[in-house]
Amino acid sequence: MTSELNTDKLAVLFVDDEENVLKSLKRLFLDEPFAILTAGSGQAGLEILKETPVAVIVSDQKMPAMIGAEFLAKSCEIQPDAVRMILTGYADVSAAMDAINKGGAYRYITKPWNDEDLVHAVRDALERYRLGAENRRLTALTIEQNEELRKWGAELETYVQQQTIDLSRRNKELEQLAVKLKKNFRDMITAFLKIMELRDHLLYRHSIQVAALVEGMGKAMGLKAETLELLVSAAQLHDIGSLKSPDMSLLKDMKEMSPEEQQEYAVHPVRGQSVLSVIDDLKQVGLWIRNHHEWYNGQGFPDRIQGESIPLGARVIAVADTFDWMMCRAGHAQNAVAGMLEKIRPLFGVRLDPRLFESLKASAASVYTTDADKGQDIVIELPLEKLAVGMVLARDIRSGSNLLLLGKGAALSQKALDSLCRYHAVDPLKEKIAILTKVKPA
Ligand SMILES: [Fe+2]
Incomplete structure (x- = not known):
């Protein structure tokens, strides 16, 4: 057995029981860029294959103890990827077929061979081995990459599921927080109203009535639920700036007030806004309260703005405030709503937004029900x-x-x-x- 193995090169194993044949084969392939291994018998060839990777195996068919076809068949079990060839006599076609069918030989070469043909055949076999090896490498790489992709996919899915769970939990927490904040907001408004009730019952009652009117008007106008809730809060607190002077009766007209009372009355919208300005959630409410005494024609106070320059919320509160004030002065007389609507009508377009009359009409009847109605x-x-x-x-x-x-x-x-x-x-x-x-x- 001879070995000229260089690990950087592919190896070709020649197996023949004749030493001269092996020598001539070594000479023939001396300058080829692959390592040459030789074995004098099938058994010796199998021993080499157990230790050394081989790209091409060329075996003589006619050998004592183990014929070439049997050796090639056994070599398949040790190195299945090697490319196999059999050398056989002209007449021994059946042996060649045997080597191909049972020994997995890729081709056979007849003896005596033509050197050039044999060199080409071995080169072709090596190329075939290289292509096979490259194919196996690419297949393995594909399998490995597919496995990586599958793992990434599974990890990504787990990550997405976890993120979805986290987001859902956070959303739930935010929803709970929003509910809590909303409740706090309502509690705060209720606390303001309680203070108002303690200090000035008439003002409290007026505020509740105005809020009820505004709620009905807002619904008739198709306002969004969030806007309406804020507007009702503004209506409940619209005269909070008057709490400083509870003795000033709501039933008085401005003309009936003393100069001091008039002065005080003129600042109550700004004072109301100022009270609420410390609470972020009530900034919008504060603005509506500031402008609830503006007139549609610009003759109101405190900013003397007009038309649609007056915030819509403030215009709605102005309508409800004026109507309830008129109802208060009339003593909430039974069946007074229809008559009072006729009395207030001329103020629309002058003091009040003319587009809001219908929504007042829709709201007023349900707010001013008497015990007899109930x-x-x-x-x-x-x-x-x-x-x-x-x-x-x-x-x-x-x-x-x-x-x-x-x-x-x-x-x-x-x-x-x-x-x-x-x-x-x-x-x-x-x-x-x-x-x-x-x-x-x-
Ligand atoms: Fe007011």
């Missing part, structure tokens, strides 16, 4: 089994042994109903239960 309270008596959640008691409920169970005026809850049933089972009620209900006028 119906009259009457008392009806019902047995226990006819009671329902929400009913209001017209007198106390006492057990059979005269124990007070629920007081007059209480609204029935499901819990209260359940308790009554339990008491009734052990200490039966002696009377029917008196319930308050309303009867609408005919």
Whole structure:
């Protein structure tokens, strides 16, 4: 066995039992750019293949102990990628076919060979090996890259899923925060109103009525829910700047005020805006409050702006404020709404925005309902089994042994109903239960 292996070169293994043949083959391929390995038998060839990578195997067919076809077949198990060739006599075609079919030989070369043909055949085999190796390398690379891509895809999917979960959680937190902020905002407005109620009940009542009118007008105008909520808040607080002088009656006309009162009255819109300017969420509300006494023709105060230069919110509040002021002076007389609408009509286009009359008309009737409109309270008596959640008691409920169970005026809850049933089972009620209900006028 001879080895001239250079690890940088591809190797060609020649196997022949005749030493002279191997020598002549070595001479023939001496100048070729590949390493030459030789073996004197099939067994020796297999030993080389176990240790050394080989690109091309050229084997003689006719050898003692192990013929070429058998050797090539065994070599396939050790180095399946090597390109195999068989050298065989002219007459031995069946041996050549055997080597091709069973030994995986790529071609056969007849002996004696033509040197030039053999050199070309080995070069071709090497090229075939190179192409095969390159093909395997590219296939492996493709598989590896596909696997990388699959991993990246899976990681990306996991990352996207995690990001989606995080975003969804953050959105939920933001929604909860928004709800909390909204509640805080409403609580703050309620606190302002409570202060107003304590200080000046008439002003408080006027503010509530104006807010109700504005809400109805806003709905009739099709304002967005957020804008309407802010506008109603502005209406509730529109005269907050008057709290400094609670004795100044709302029922007075400016002409009826003393010069000091007039001076005070003239600054209440600016003072209202100034009170609210410290709260970021109420900046817009403050601006509407500042301009709620501007006139459509520019003769109002404090800025004497006119037409659409006056913010829409301020124009809506001005309409509601003026109408409620007129209703207050008339003592909220029953059935006064229609008449008051006729009285206020000439002010539209002069003091008030003419486009807002219809929305006032749509809102006013529902705000100024009288007790007679709402119906009259009457008392009806019902047995226990006819009671329902929400009913209001017209007198106390006492057990059979005269124990007070629920007081007059209480609204029935499901819990209260359940308790009554339990008491009734052990200490039966002696009377029917008196319930308050309303009867609408005919
Ligand atoms: Fe005012």
